[in-house]
Amino acid sequence: MIAANTIELTVVTPEKTLLSTVATSLQFPLEDGQIGILPGRAPMVGRLGTGELQVQTQTGLHRYFIEGGFAQVKGHAVTLLTNRAQELGSFETAKVEAAFNEALNRSVTTAAEQTAKDQDLERNRRLLAILKR
Numbered sequence: 655m656i657a658a659n660t661i662e663l664t665v666v667t668p669e670k671t672l673l674s675t676v677a678t679s680l681q682f683p684l685e686d687g688q689i690g691i692l693p694g695r696a697p698m699v700g701r702l703g704t705g706e707l708q709v710q711t712q713t714g715l716h717r718y719f720i721e722g723g724f725a726q727v728k729g730h731a732v733t734l735l736t737n738r739a740q741e742l743g744s745f746e747t748a749k750v751e752a753a754f755n756e757a758l759n760r761s762v763t764t765a766a767e768q769t770a771k772d773q774d775l776e777r778n779r780r781l782l783a784i785l786k787r
Contacts, residue, residue, distance in 0.1 A: 658694075660693055661691060662677075662731045663676070663709060663734070665734045666733070667738060667739050673709070673739075678693070678712065679692050679710040680707070680732060682707040682708070688705075695727050698725075699724065699726050700724070702722050702723040702725050702734060704722060704780050705780055707719070707720045719745070721738040722737045723735045724736075742784065742785070747782070747785045747786065750778055750781050750785060753778050754774075757778060
């Protein structure tokens with residue numbers, strides 16, 4: 655049984671369950687802004703944005719980068735179904751900058767290529783902003 659002052663968090667990607675933990679608070683991006691979740695929050699469903707997931711547990715703050723998907727809050731359970739998620743500590747700023755520059759200089763000839771370029775630029779821009787804080 656989960657304690658009344660905690661949240662049971664599950665983060666799932668198409669490949670695996672990345673995280674299943676008990677937290678005291680959460681913060682993550684929705685499409686229209688950041689949201690903070692504390693125990694006892696009213697139920698909700700929302701579309702995830704791209705950005706930082708902060709998970710506060712008894713052992714400290716854990717940070718992840720997530721990209722899109724859906725969030726559900728129901729009782730003391732929060733489920734994030736996301737396209738991609740990765741621990742922030744696993745990113746190297748120089749590699750993210752290189753990926754940003756590659757996307758910036760990529761030539762495109764179709765609308766689909768432009769969409770992919772725009773998505774890569776936005777992802778890397780947001781990731782760099784988080785890493786450089």
